[in-house]
Amino acid sequence: MKMNKMEEIWMIVAIVIIVIAMSITGYQAFAMGMSPPSHKEHIDPQTVEEHPEFSEPGVYETGDNEYEVIMTLQAFQFEPSEISVPEGAEVTFRMATKDVVHGVNVPHTNLNTMVIPGYIQEITQTFNEAGEYIMVCNEYCGTGHQMMSATITVEE
Numbered sequence: 001m002k003m004n005k006m007e008e009i010w011m012i013v014a015i016v017i018i019v020i021a022m023s024i025t026g027y028q029a030f031a032m033g034m035s036p037p038s039h040k041e042h043i044d045p046q047t048v049e050e051h052p053e054f055s056e057p058g059v060y061e062t063g064d065n066e067y068e069v070i071m072t073l074q075a076f077q078f079e080p081s082e083i084s085v086p087e088g089a090e091v092t093f094r095m096a097t098k099d100v101v102h103g104v105n106v107p108h109t110n111l112n113t114m115v116i117p118g119y120i121q122e123i124t125q126t127f128n129e130a131g132e133y134i135m136v137c138n139e140y141c142g143t144g145h146q147m148m149s150a151t152i153t154v155e156e
């Protein structure tokens with residue numbers, strides 16, 4: 001088969017690009033260990049309240065300036081809805097929803113995630129600046145969605 005010179009060049013260019021892209025992805029996955037989140041913990045959304053961990057939502061001190069917030073979400077509230085931690089605290093939020101998908105977003109921080117029925121979500125955030133932060137639901141979850149918020153007070 002006789003091929004046009006330009007066609008041949010472009011075919012080689014395309015193959016080289018594919019090989020480079022696959023090598024980068026392969027290197028990241030196998031050599032650097034990059035992969036989608038694998039922290040997978042299941043929970044039955046209908047029995048969240050009876051779950052040994054989520055039966056008592058609240059703020060728990062787990063170490064030296066380390067806190068764990070056990071939080072449940074439902075239309076249209078976060079529980080606890082008032083969280084208070086000292087400045088510089090490393091706070092791990094463990095969250096479960098009792099009904100639909102909710103979002104958890106604290107503006108001006110990196111805390112932004114979804115909580116999906118059936119799964120426990122975990123996210124850690126360090127609060128280095130004192131002040132009052134608002135936590136909002138940023139996944140539309142029903143008619144009262146805009147009311148769904150909590151406050152985090154970071155004390156000096």
Ligand SMILES: [Cu+2]
Nearest residue numbers: 102137141148
């Ligand atoms: Cu919501």
